[in-house]
Amino acid sequence: MLAARASGVAMQQQVMARWLAQQGLELAAMQPVGGGCIHRAWQLDLRDGSRRFAKTNRAALLPVLEAEADGLAALSAAAALEPTAAPGPSIPEPLALAELEGEAVLLLSWLELGGGSQQGWQELGQGLARLHRAGLASSDGRFGWHQSNFIGSGPQHNSWRSSWASFFSEQRLGVQLQLAANAGRALPQAEALLEQVPHWLAGHQPEACLVHGDLWSGNAGLLRGGGSAVFDPAVYRADREVDLAMARLFGGFPAAFFEGYSQEWPLPAGHLQRVELYNLYHMLNHANLFGGGYWQQSAASIQALLRTWS
Known part of the structure; x- marks a missing residue:
């Protein structure tokens, strides 16, 4: 079972790498991360040292990811209207959305969570x-x-x-x-x-x-x-x-x-x-x-x- 799971991740990584390459990004590593209650969540490490975040699910749930991207864009647009110079919460940027070989994928900017004060x-x-x-x-x-x-x-x-x-x-x-x-x-x-x-x-x-x-x-x-x-x-x-x-x-x-x-x-x-x-x-x-x-x-x-x- 573990071997089958590893094989599945490797296949997903190949599909993801091809998709990212179309956007001028070179995937170095891909690993699952926590935080996905509905979708699978992934940390994508790129060759240039940067990271991206991806969510994947079955293709039928593409509308759910589309709605998430719409909401993130709306929150970012509202934040841009904030008149003060005070910092607001960061909002991940929806970078790309697609259906890849039967799976829906949403690519987002990476957030390094971990504070607690x-x-x-x-x-x-x-x-x-x-x-x-x-x-x-x-x-x-x-x-x-x-x-x-x-x-x-x-x-x-x-x-x-x-x-x-x-x-x-x-x-x-x-x-x-x-x-x-x-x-x-x-x-x-x-x-x-x-x-x-x-x-x-x-x-x-x-x-x-x-x-x-x-x-x-x-x-x-x-x-x-x-x-x-x-x-x-x-x-x-x-x-x-x-x-x-x-x-x-x-x-x-x-x-x-x-x-x-x-x-x-x-x-x-x-x-x-x-x-x-x-x-x-x-x-x-x-x-x-x-x-x-x-x-x-x-x-x-x-x-x-x-x-x-x-």
């Missing part, structure tokens, strides 16, 4: 706040995105809405709850929740920021030697609080991150109450993708929200 996390929080604010320069006030994309490998619907309350209840919770029902996993009081969400959010009028959309601790980090980075986005225009809410899920970010964000752009009153509501979207998505205990967590969250907000 409290100051670094604080600066990441400050940088995210500046990125959120910079993205408003290109906003027309609507919520959504120019195309639907993906949250993990699940569908993320992004039809434009002028109302945040309508967008979140319909395009986020409504879609996920319908997917659950279609799979025979209708959750108790789901309809009651959907009826209430527009009322709960009616008094909250956020600006339509460009958000990362999938900001858990596995999709951000500090760089070796200083600086920070965000990657693997699921972008759309939304209440900026959705990024800060998700940053509390799945282990969460250090407190310094939230402190840094608040120093740069404080969140409005009531933001902590909205955390569980916004994170229900991600719980439901995980339930639809992975099943298991996420169904129980989603059901418990619905009950807690109905008790808390009533």
Whole structure:
């Protein structure tokens, strides 16, 4: 089995080398690296001493990689509009996208992750706040995105809405709850929740920021030697609080991150109450993708929200 796996990697390396050569790059070595929850992730060492990062998957998932490249480009464009000279988080550059012998491949610039200081996390929080604010320069006030994309490998619907309350209840919770029902996993009081969400959010009028959309601790980090980075986005225009809410899920970010964000752009009153509501979207998505205990967590969250907000 190990010999077969090594043979498969060697074959992939030959295919990758030919593709890179078409772009004027000479591959010296290729090795798998961690960090790919959905895709396979690779470190590509080039003959000139530089590195690239690649993601590969079956060809059917090329649209997922296309959406990731679109999101990275959008975040970079927003960062370029940031008016201050203060550093923001690094965003990997999508360099090339292709289907190679039955596999989808996305080539990205390399990020050398490995930092861990409290100051670094604080600066990441400050940088995210500046990125959120910079993205408003290109906003027309609507919520959504120019195309639907993906949250993990699940569908993320992004039809434009002028109302945040309508967008979140319909395009986020409504879609996920319908997917659950279609799979025979209708959750108790789901309809009651959907009826209430527009009322709960009616008094909250956020600006339509460009958000990362999938900001858990596995999709951000500090760089070796200083600086920070965000990657693997699921972008759309939304209440900026959705990024800060998700940053509390799945282990969460250090407190310094939230402190840094608040120093740069404080969140409005009531933001902590909205955390569980916004994170229900991600719980439901995980339930639809992975099943298991996420169904129980989603059901418990619905009950807690109905008790808390009533």
